Amino acid sequence: MNELATKPRVAVIGCGAWGRNLARCFATLGVLDAVVDPNPQVLDSLVALFGCRAASLDEVLADPAIEAVAVATPPSLHRQVAEAAFAAGKHVYVEKPLTLDYPDALAVAEAGRAAGRVLMTGHILQFHNGFRALKILVAEGRLGEVRRIHATRLNLGAVRREEDALWCLAPHDVSMTLALMSGAPERVEAFGEGHLRRETADAVTMRLGFPGGAQAVIHVSWLHPFKEHRLTVIGSKAMAVFDDCLPWDRKVQIYPHQVSLDGGAPTVVRAEPVPVEIEQAEPLMAECAHFLDCIREKREPITGTLEALAVMDVLARAARAMSDEAEARAPKRASA
Known part of the structure; x- marks a missing residue:
């Protein structure tokens, strides 16, 4: 049988900056069938680049030859598009965040379950060989017992209108933290700062408390003078850092410092830090290939329904904590 005939055909819905990357990857993997976007100039450029076709959402949903869709629309549309795709019998990949609140995420998950189709969320760093190496270090016990995780995702730009820095940036670090801790936090605290617009947090700091006493601190901001994407794990035996801004030969390093209380x-x-050898590869290409593999093999993705809902639960708890904290700081009206 022709190998191409066995590959699921994919349509990319929403072709902004990240949707274009998805289209490129699925085209390279030989499965891109159609692209959907309200901008005709964007569609024309993608059709010329990748030899796919431009289509409307209704045309994609009605086409039985298209087995899967990749949703890269604004997050406020994720639930609507994903539910429509599941109703049409499609497998669905949704860029992060899955939705902008937990009830919507549950609705998407239920739609996928009812349709018997794959749901995968774009937590791309799960497919980065640097993070994979760090996860192996933790799983093999080379760092000892994990005592603290510290994550920073900072840069200037990517300022959003409909989502704050929590929903835009933190899904990556929450996803990685939960994978390293292998469980949900007992406690979630969060503080947001709105400098450009008071009602929208440009910077968010989260603190997660896990059973056994381990802690995680996640700090994200799109209002920062330089790019910093770093995940540090403090263990009882050693420390390790995954720094995605460093060259591949230094992206993951072990720091075998010793602290004695005797x-x-x-x-x-x-x-001195000891670099961990990792193979250079594009995480997004690996993520897209994993989605196709899960469709063919009818298995749960690494970032499938269970993982997506676990991340959404932490984000929702953090959003509530931010709201409670902001309310507590707000000036109180004088009683009549």
């Missing part, structure tokens, strides 16, 4: 004053012995 006897008198604490003793700190510093050690």
